[in-house]
Amino acid sequence: MKPNNKKISKFLSLVLRHKPETIGLCLDENGWAETQELLERLAKHNKSIDLKTLEEVVANNDKKRFAFNADRTKIRASQGHSVRVNLGYTAVEPPEMLYHGTATRFLDSIQKQGLLKGNRHQVHLSKDLNTATAVGRRHGKVVVMKVKALEMYQAGFEFFVSENQVWLTDQVPVEYLEF
Ligand code: HQG
Numbered sequence: 385m386k387p388n389n390k391k392i393s394k395f396l397s398l399v400l401r402h403k404p405e406t407i408g409l410c411l412d413e414n415g416w417a418e419t420q421e422l423l424e425r426l427a428k429h430n431k432s433i434d435l436k437t438l439e440e441v442v443a444n445n446d447k448k449r450f451a452f453n454a455d456r457t458k459i460r461a462s463q464g465h466s467v468r469v470n471l472g473y474t475a476v477e478p479p480e481m482l483y484h485g486t487a488t489r490f491l492d493s494i495q496k497q498g499l500l501k502g503n504r505h506q507v508h509l510s511k512d513l514n515t516a517t518a519v520g521r522r523h524g525k526v527v528v529m530k531v532k533a534l535e536m537y538q539a540g541f542e543f544f545v546s547e548n549q550v551w552l553t554d555q556v557p558v559e560y561l562e563f
Pocket of ligand 1: 397447449464485486487490493494497498499500501502503504507508519520523550
């Protein structure tokens with residue numbers, strides 16, 4: 385990602401996942417903002433970008449964090465929200481194992497409580513080790529654990545996969561974790 389696009393992506397994450405009120409934006413119940421309104425509100429708050437730049441950020445974003453609807457009149461984050469939205473993903477069968485990267489300082493707590501969603505909607509899991517490692521490194525000294533996803537699914541836990549291929553579930557009890 386171009387450095388400036390990274391900055392734009394970070395700000396879009398803030399308004400499309402966590403604090404739309406920062407620029408007076410409204411998200412609908414499914415997390416969509418009107419593209420035109422987003423551009424107008426960004427401009428009013430000294431963060432002006434044109435539609436072409438927005439399209440470039442959506443298309444080239446390293447994790448494909450944002451998506452337009454079919455006619456590009458709306459835009460949303462594909463996962464990662466703390467505001468309540470219904471992303472409308474359907475429950476699917478996960479692979480046998482998924483990965484979760486975290487920091488070593490969280491391990492004691494995770495060993496007691498399992499994985500909890502914290503501020504976000506759901507626990508985020510990755511299907512590959514590299515992504516999980518990068519996610520964990522954001523928090524400190526990284527440790528990656530395996531999640532027995534298929535076993536969880538067979539026991540009745542629901543799994544979802546976001547448009548940008550992040551696996552989501554409400555919680556992971558400790559018995560499904562391998563450290
Ligand atoms: C930890 C990024 C103590 C959990 C990434 C994590 C991801 C516990 C932290 C997405 C715990 C929450 C999400 C427990 C979980 N006790 N700590 N019982 N259960 N934790 O940032 O998964 O770049 O909310 O291990 O790529 O790190 O923003 O979640 O360390 O996909 O697009 O609590 O965010 O995407 O941290 O990351 P986060 P995450 P973006």
